[in-house]
Structures are given as C-alpha cells and as structure tokens.
Amino acid sequence: MGRKCSRIVTKTRIFVSWRAEEKWLNAMGAKGYRLADVDAFDYKFTVAAGKTFVYSLEWLDVSPLSDEGERFAAERAESGFSLCASKRGWAYYIREGADAPEKDAPALRLTMRHYRAVSLFLLVLFLVFTGLTAYNFYYQSVFAAEGYTIPKSSISVEFFRSIYNNLLVGKNPATVLLLLLVPVTAVLLLLCAFFGSEYFATRRLVKRSELRRLEQAAETAQEDEAQE
Numbered sequence: 001m002g003r004k005c006s007r008i009v010t011k012t013r014i015f016v017s018w019r020a021e022e023k024w025l026n027a028m029g030a031k032g033y034r035l036a037d038v039d040a041f042d043y044k045f046t047v048a049a050g051k052t053f054v055y056s057l058e059w060l061d062v063s064p065l066s067d068e069g070e071r072f073a074a075e076r077a078e079s080g081f082s083l084c085a086s087k088r089g090w091a092y093y094i095r096e097g098a099d100a101p102e103k104d105a106p107a108l109r110l111t112m113r114h115y116r117a118v119s120l121f122l123l124v125l126f127l128v129f130t131g132l133t134a135y136n137f138y139y140q141s142v143f144a145a146e147g148y149t150i151p152k153s154s155i156s157v158e159f160f161r162s163i164y165n166n167l168l169v170g171k172n173p174a175t176v177l178l179l180l181l182v183p184v185t186a187v188l189l190l191l192c193a194f195f196g197s198e199y200f201a202t203r204r205l206v207k208r209s210e211l212r213r214l215e216q217a218a219e220t221a222q223e224d225e226a227q228e
Contacts, residue, residue: 009033011043016194018090018111019201022057025092026100029053035094038087054100056081056093059111064091089114105209112206115199122192129185136181140174150176 011028015021025035025043030052033045056076062068064086072091073083079101081093143149150168155161168176 007047008036009045009047011045012041013043014041016191017198017201018057018059019198022055025055025057029055029094030098035084035092038085038092040087051096052098053094054097056095056101056103058091058093058107059089059114060091061089061110061114102212103205103209105206105213108202108206108209112199112202115195115202119192119195119199122188122195126185126188126192129181129188133178133181133185136174136177140172140178143172143174148173 013021013024015024028035028043028045032048032051032053034048034051034053035043035055036046037044058072058076060069060072064070064073064083069091073093076082076093080095080097082095083091084094085092149170150173152169153161153164155164
C-alpha cells in the first residue's frame with residue numbers, strides 16, 4: 001500500500017481557464033491522484049489507491065508562504081483544505097473527500113481581477129500591434145510605388161550574411177514586417193478573447209455567489225423572525 005501511495009505520475013497540460021484546470025484536477029482527484037507539485041505545465045501526482053481528493057484553485061497574487069498567503073491558508077483550513085502546490089500566484093489546495101465546495105465571492109473576486117488585468121494588458125498590446133500592422137500596410141504601397149527594397153548587407157558573420165541576403169534582400173521591407181506582425185496580432189487577439197471570456201465567466205460566478213449569500217441571509221432573517 002505504501003508503495004502505491006509513493007508512485008509519482010506526471011501529467012502535462014496547458015490551461016488558460018482556471019475553471020477547466022480545477023475541473024481536471026478534481027477529475028484526477030476522484031481517481032485517487034494527489035497533487036504533489038506543479039512545474040510549468042507538468043503536474044506531478046502521487047497515487048493513493050482507494051482515496052478521493054477535492055481541489056480548490058485560488059489566485060492569491062502573493063506567495064502562499066507570505067503573511068497574506070498564510071492567512072488565506074488558515075481560512076481554507078477551516079474547510080479542511082491544505083496547500084499542496086503553488087505556481088506564479090496560484091495556490092492549489094486539497095482535501096480528502098468527494099464533495100467540491102462552492103467558491104466564495106471574495107476569492108472569486110481576486111481571480112476575476114487577475115483575468116481582467118491580463119485581458120486589458122493583452123488588449124493594449126493588440127491595439128498597438130494593430131496600429132503597427134495598419135502602418136505597414138500603408139508603407140507597403142509607398143515602398144512598392146518607389147521601388148524601394150531591402151539592400152544587401154555587409155554583416156561580418158558569413159552565416160548571418162548569407163541568410164539575410166538570401167531571404168530579405170530585394171524584398172519590400174513593409175511586406176517582411178507584415179509577415180511577422182499579422183500572426184503576432186492574431187495571437188494577441190486570440191489570447192485577449194480567451195482571458196476576456198474567462199473574466200466574464202468568473203464575474204458571473206461572483207454575482208451568483210453574492211446572490212446565494214443574500215438569499216441565505218434573507219432565509220436566516222426569516223427564521224429569526226419566526227422564532228421571535
């Protein structure tokens with residue numbers, strides 16, 4: 001039994017959505033996989049036969065070992081959770097069992113703000129690269145009308161000079177830049193859409209959590225009035 005628990009299994013996954021990541025972790029936990037460490041895109045588990053685990057993924061924006069991180073860990077400990085791993089502002093909490101708890105509004109709000117900040121940053125980058133792309137589309141026609149092309153280079157290193165002269169010389173410089181700018185702009189738009197959709201999804205969860213809290217408070221008030 002001890003040998004089974006100590007077996008290390010590594011799974012490689014890439015996630016943009018924290019909800020998808022947490023769902024996948026809980027699916028692994030239902031199979032007895034206990035998260036031991038997270039390294040970039042590698043998730044390392046120990047396998048505990050006959051046990052199930054529930055995970056809670058939280059955005060802290062601080063080290064889990066900091067004072068703020070320890071205060072949050074103490075709050076999670078009240079629900080039976082303990083820290084099992086961390087990665088770049090994310091904290092992974094685990095407890096033995098099968099029932100996943102509902103997220104509370106304060107924790108969800110932190111996650112929502114994180115995705116909003118990332119989305120806005122990507123949006124700014126997308127707008128900058130969109131402007132550069134439009135600028136190069138304009139100068140593509142200007143250079144074509146003037147017949148201007150990239151001249152030969154006298155780079156001292158033969159290898160780089162050969163690549164430069166064979167691939168770039170005689171080309172419209174604006175066209176060459178567009179070959180780089182267009183795909184980068186498209187990727188930024190895609191990432192902005194991914195993180196933006198996650199922000200709005202998390203915001204809906206915040207509103208749902210706050211609504212549940214208000215409903216519970218109203219029910220408690222009604223029960224108190226009935227008892228009086």
